[in-house]
Amino acid sequence: MQSGGGTAAGALGVTRRGAAVRRGRIGEDLAVGASAAGLALCLVLAGGIVLLLVRAGLAPFWPQPVIEYTLRDGSRVLGELVLRRDDALIVRGDDQLRPGDGYVRLRQEEILAERRPPDAIARVHVDGRHSYRRGGDDAHEPGIAAVEPRNALTFAGRLAFFGERLRAYAFGGDRPGDHGQGLLPALAGTLTLVLLMSLIVMPVGIAAAVHLHVYAGHGRLGTLVRGAVVSLAGVPSIVYGVLGLGLFVHGIGGGIDRWLYADRLPVPTFGTGGLLWAALTLAVLTLPVVVATVEQGLSRIPDTQRLGSLALGATRGETLRRLLLPQARPAVLSAWILAVARAVGAVAPLMLVGVVKYAPASPIDAAFPYLHPSRQFTHLGFAVYDQALISPDALVGVPRAYSAALLLVALVLVLNAAAGLVGRRLRDRDRAFTI
Amino acid sequence: MSVPLRAEPALDVAALVQRRRVSRRRRERAGRALAAIGAGAVLASMLAIPLFLLVELLPSASVPDGTGERLGVLLGGTLKASVLAVLLAFPVGLAAAVHLVCFSTPLQRSRWRPVLDLLAAIPTVVLGLIALTWLAPWLQSRIATLLVLAAVVPAAVIASLAVFAPLLRAHPARRPFVALAVGLAAGGVVIGWDPWAGAIAVDSPWNGVLVALALGVAAVPLICTVGADVLQRAWDRHIDAAVALGASRWQALRSLVLPAAASGLTAAALLALGRCAGETMIVLMASGNTAIASADPRDGLRSLSAELALSLPGAERGGALWRTLLIATLVLFVLSFACNLAAARLRARSA
Numbered sequence: 001m002q003s004g005g006g007t008a009a010g011a012l013g014v015t016r017r018g019a020a021v022r023r024g025r026i027g028e029d030l031a032v033g034a035s036a037a038g039l040a041l042c043l044v045l046a047g048g049i050v051l052l053l054v055r056a057g058l059a060p061f062w063p064q065p066v067i068e069y070t071l072r073d074g075s076r077v078l079g080e081l082v083l084r085r086d087d088a089l090i091v092r093g094d095d096q097l098r099p100g101d102g103y104v105r106l107r108q109e110e111i112l113a114e115r116r117p118p119d120a121i122a123r124v125h126v127d128g129r130h131s132y133r134r135g136g137d138d139a140h141e142p143g144i145a146a147v148e149p150r151n152a153l154t155f156a157g158r159l160a161f162f163g164e165r166l167r168a169y170a171f172g173g174d175r176p177g178d179h180g181q182g183l184l185p186a187l188a189g190t191l192t193l194v195l196l197m198s199l200i201v202m203p204v205g206i207a208a209a210v211h212l213h214v215y216a217g218h219g220r221l222g223t224l225v226r227g228a229v230v231s232l233a234g235v236p237s238i239v240y241g242v243l244g245l246g247l248f249v250h251g252i253g254g255g256i257d258r259w260l261y262a263d264r265l266p267v268p269t270f271g272t273g274g275l276l277w278a279a280l281t282l283a284v285l286t287l288p289v290v291v292a293t294v295e296q297g298l299s300r301i302p303d304t305q306r307l308g309s310l311a312l313g314a315t316r317g318e319t320l321r322r323l324l325l326p327q328a329r330p331a332v333l334s335a336w337i338l339a340v341a342r343a344v345g346a347v348a349p350l351m352l353v354g355v356v357k358y359a360p361a362s363p364i365d366a367a368f369p370y371l372h373p374s375r376q377f378t379h380l381g382f383a384v385y386d387q388a389l390i391s392p393d394a395l396v397g398v399p400r401a402y403s404a405a406l407l408l409v410a411l412v413l414v415l416n417a418a419a420g421l422v423g424r425r426l427r428d429r430d431r432a433f434t435i
Numbered sequence: 436m437s438v439p440l441r442a443e444p445a446l447d448v449a450a451l452v453q454r455r456r457v458s459r460r461r462r463e464r465a466g467r468a469l470a471a472i473g474a475g476a477v478l479a480s481m482l483a484i485p486l487f488l489l490v491e492l493l494p495s496a497s498v499p500d501g502t503g504e505r506l507g508v509l510l511g512g513t514l515k516a517s518v519l520a521v522l523l524a525f526p527v528g529l530a531a532a533v534h535l536v537c538f539s540t541p542l543q544r545s546r547w548r549p550v551l552d553l554l555a556a557i558p559t560v561v562l563g564l565i566a567l568t569w570l571a572p573w574l575q576s577r578i579a580t581l582l583v584l585a586a587v588v589p590a591a592v593i594a595s596l597a598v599f600a601p602l603l604r605a606h607p608a609r610r611p612f613v614a615l616a617v618g619l620a621a622g623g624v625v626i627g628w629d630p631w632a633g634a635i636a637v638d639s640p641w642n643g644v645l646v647a648l649a650l651g652v653a654a655v656p657l658i659c660t661v662g663a664d665v666l667q668r669a670w671d672r673h674i675d676a677a678v679a680l681g682a683s684r685w686q687a688l689r690s691l692v693l694p695a696a697a698s699g700l701t702a703a704a705l706l707a708l709g710r711c712a713g714e715t716m717i718v719l720m721a722s723g724n725t726a727i728a729s730a731d732p733r734d735g736l737r738s739l740s741a742e743l744a745l746s747l748p749g750a751e752r753g754g755a756l757w758r759t760l761l762i763a764t765l766v767l768f769v770l771s772f773a774c775n776l777a778a779a780r781l782r783a784r785s786a
Contacts, residue, residue, distance in 0.1 A: 021683075026597070028685035032538050032610060033596030037589050038530020039547065040615040042659070045652055046554040052565060207473020215470060225474050228481035234706075234775035235768065236713020238740045239484060242747065242764045247487050250752050284480045291477060315459055317466035345558035348715035351744050381560045385716065388564050398568050405561045416556045420549075 050409070057406030060399035061165040063150045063158050066120035066132050067091070069106060070113045077104060078120060078132040082395055090395070095129035100396060102130065122148045169403065183407060189377035194340050196279035197286065201339060204283070205290030206332060212291070213298040214316050214324075233288040241349030244281030249273055249353055273354025275377050281353050285346060286339035293338060297331020297426065298324060330429070334422045341415040344408065347381035380408045488765045492758065499755035506763055508728045512736035513770070515643060516718055517711035519732055520650030521658075525704055527651075528658030534611070535659075536666040537688055543608050555656035563720030566649035571640040571721065578644060578733070579634035584625050591621035635733070641723030643732035649717045654707040661706060665699030665785060666692065695785075702781035709774030713767065715740040739767045 064080040069091065071077065079093040079102070088107050095102040119135040124146040153161060170183050208225065216222030249272065257264075257271040270276070301324055309319040325332075354376050387401035531551070535544050574581065595617040596603070596610060603610055637644075669692045677687035693700075715738075723735035724745065743760055750756040 021681075025683060027689070028683045029597040029600040030593055031533070031685040031688065032600070033593035033614065034589065035530045035534035035538060036596060036610040036614040037592040037618060038527045039534045039611045040592070040618055041527050042531050042554060042655060043550050043611070043615060044618070045655070046550050046557075049557060049561070049565065049652075050553070052569065053561065056569070204473050204476045207470045208477045209473075211470035211474040215467060216474065221474075225477055228478050230779070231772065231775065232477070232481050234709060234771060235484065236715070236740060236771050238713065238715045238743050239764055239768050239771075242743060242761070243484050243487055245747060246491060246752075246761070247483065284483070287477060287480055315463040317463040318459070320466070341556070345560070347558075347560045348719075348740065348744055352747055381558060384560045384564055385720065388567060389720065401564055401568070405564050408558055409561055412556050412558060413553065416552060420552070 053402060053406045053409055056399065056402040058162075058166075058403075060403065061162050061169065063148070063153060063161045063165075065116050065151050066122055067114050068117055068120065068134075069111050070115075071106070071110050072112050073110075077106065078134065079104070080122070080132070092130065092395075094131040095125075099128040099130065103395065116151050118151050119149075120151050122150055124148070170407075183380070183383070183404060186378045186380045186383040186404065187407070190344060190380045193275060193279055193282065193377060193379065194343050196275060197282040197343055198336060198340065200279060201283040201286050201290055202332075202336060205287055205335065205339075206294055208287075208291045209294035209298060210320060210325075212295050214320055229288045229291050233292070236348075237285060237346045238348040238352070240281055240285045241352035243284070244277055244349060244353040245273075248277040248280055253277060273352070273376060275354065278350055278354045278377070281349050282343045282346065285349060286342050289338050289342055290335045293335035294328065294331055297328045297334070300331070300426070301327050330422050330426045334419050334426070337415050337419040337422065341412050341419070344412055344415070345381060347379070347385060350379055350382060351385075380404055380411070384408060484768060485765075488761055488768070491761055492765070497758075498762070499759050502759045502762060505726075505759065506739075506766060508726050509737060509739045509742050509763060510766060510770075511728045512722070512726070513712050513738040513740070513767070515730065515732075515736050516646045516650055516722065516738055517708050519643060519647035520654055520711045521704055521707050523647055523651035524654035524658055524707060528655045528703070528707075529662055529700065531655070531659045532662035532666055533688065535663050536670055537684055537692070538610070539607065547611075551656050551659055554652070555660070557653075559653055559714060559716045560720075562649050562653055563717040566645055566717065566721040567641070570648065571645055574645055574648075575637060575640040576633045577629070577631075578637060579631040580625065580629055581644070582635075583631060584622055587625055588618050588621045592618050637733045639723055639725075639735055641721055642735050643722070646718055646722045646736065647732065649721050650711045650714060653714065653717065654711055657710060658703045658707050661703035661782075662696075662700055665696045665703065665782070669693075669696040669699070669785075697785075698781045699785040702778040702785070705774050705778040705781070709771040709778070712738075712774065713740060713771045715744050719744055739763050739770075743767070 725735035
């Protein structure tokens with residue numbers, strides 16, 4: 001029979017079999033190309049987003065030079081360049097009455113020349129206003145908090161300036177009068193919330209996973225609970241927020257208020273959003289993650305160990321306590337890290353149950369009992385949203401939002417990397433000890 | 436002299452064991468109760484949401500006026516955003532999954548997973564921020580450019596990889612990077628040259644296209660992960676027989692693996708749909724929150740979740756707005772639950 005097969009005639013597509021082989025090869029090349037394009041796009045998206053965040057999040061802290069624009073009509077504007085739109089520049093000049101009211105829009109046609117005078121300085125007033133001058137040492141003038149000779153800085157000087165601004169923003173104590181309180185309150189609020197949530201969710205989640213693995217097994221109750229865990233994982237986070245608002249804040253919180261704090265009504269104590277309800281809501285949100293991860297860790301332990309322990313007369317509880325749980329420690333740690341990573345990124349439910357822009361009083365302070373679960377708090381993810389949309393001065397708010405976003409993403413990535421490391425140690429250990 | 440056979444009373448082993456057995460049993464029961472409490476808490480959490488909604492809504496069966504139209508608009512907005520997002524994300528996710536499963540080695544697979552994990556880990560607040568502040572101004576006048584990009588860049592990448600195929604066959608790991616380089620070059624040319632700026636007009640920078648893009652970025656890792664899982668199973672089942680019969684990998688993919696994995700891939704799309712329907716922050720920040728019912732992607736939209744986030748803090752408990760919003764929550768819950776259930780059924784069927 002004349003078949004192309006591997007002969008030269010076949011490779012050239014002269015016979016029908018050879019034509020099919022060539023079609024297959026062309027199709028394969030096209031498929032490889034298309035699928036590689038998809039993968040490359042994922043890389044572009046991931047890398048692009050991180051690079052954009054780093055650039056936009058760190059740029060506001062780099063000292064901008066003070067530029068003098070000479071306009072066509074002879075006047076001069078001294079300030080720093082903030083934004084470059086299609087055909088216009090937005091320059092920040094002297095603030096008149098409040099910080100942020102000195103923005104000027106200059107059209108490209110108007111500008112005759114621009115230069116950076118080496119003696120131009122930026123001055124920060126105590127109420128947060130900025131003004132720009134040529135020369136002169138105004139540090140002794142009343143009302144000036146700081147003088148920045150930006151154009152005269154060397155690269156090392158700029159680096160030091162950058163570091164100082166970054167440190168000031170990150171640890172609070174922001175420049176005088178500027179909006180916002182720096183990132184420290186948001187970070188502290190986030191960490192307190194996450195800690196409280198962990199105290200609630202970890203014991204419950206581990207208990208549920210233990211019950212699933214040891215007592216329920218694959219019976220009806222076990223399948224029911226596992227189904228519940230999977231369904232819970234798919235519920236949108238805002239629905240948890242509604243549950244938190246309706247059931248916890250109004251329902252239980254209102255009840256506590258009527259019961260214990262009736263004399264303070266109608267000012268709510270527990271009947272409004274606060275740390276406790278937010279932690280409880282996030283605990284319900286992250287419960288499926290914890291249960292699934294811990295149960296997965298427990299099921300990795302070879303069954304022979306459990307059977308041997310039972311054969312030697314230990315009860316199921318003792319087997320659990322002395323044999324299984326110690327081996328499941330990496331899984332428990334991994335579950336905790338994943339829960340924290342999920343909680344740090346969940347902003348929507350918190351908008352309903354207690355996060356605010358400026359917490360009037362920190363939920364942790366030096367007054368007994370040191371932790372005040374009924375108080376409101378700030379959150380890093382919420383700071384991103386609120387700086388971007390609600391801040392009164394968009395040209396300052398948006399860069400701050402990017403700085404908060406950078407910190408948030410860095411935190412989440414570190415957590416996920418830690419979870420990955422713990423997971424890898426789990427797998428290595430499983431490979432090492434197989435009985 | 437004989438040694439007494441009976442042990443000393445202080446070491447009465449039998450009595451010791453007897454006493455310990457009681458305390459062990461008690462501890463066992465306590466431990467089991469604790470574990471059962473945990474499991475009960477999980478069940479309670481699952482039931483809490485629908486039960487709470489029903490308890491709040493059922494007693495007075497009155498539906499406030501205008502709820503129907505309002506919810507209709509919101510549901511339409513949610514579906515518009517989600518469907519557009521999945522339409523954009525599905526090809527990308529599927530392509531990435533196909534490349535990972537079918538055309539790369541396990542080493543490459545393990546190297547690319549962190550990229551997808553990175554994409555999946557980015558909080559949606561951050562995606563919303565980028566869409567709102569960076570993408571929106573650019574996209575406002577460049578929708579036509581986007582369409583041209585979507586047509587030209589894949590064509591350029593595919594063409595270049597087909598041309599360089601003989602060279603790359605020896606180095607399969609370099610394919611995505613060649614694709615990356617060619618794609619960036621082609622994209623740079625299109626964006627830099629850009630004679631189509633302003634060709635397609637939009638009223639507002641915050642519109643359906645922007646939301647679809649941002650939601651799509653969030654959905655791609657989910658589709659890729661679930662799709663890769665499904666494809667791997669179908670691939671392992673069919674590839675040996677296909678290669679034995681002389682098919683190329685593409686022919687096996689096209690005629691055997693993809694049809695076998697079709698229901699699983701639909702499940703992946705449904706999961707992504709459910710996830711996008713419940714997504715709040717991106718839609719809140721990038722959609723403009725305009726409550727209009729329009730199928731045109733250039734118009735804004737308002738979704739159920741964004742409405743909840745915006746209106747619920749100000750709603751008085753028990754009032755008409757409260758009831759309407761709780762009904763909206765119920766609709767959202769049922770929608771995402773249905774998507775997840777359907778996806779789980781499809782996956783169970785294909786496995």
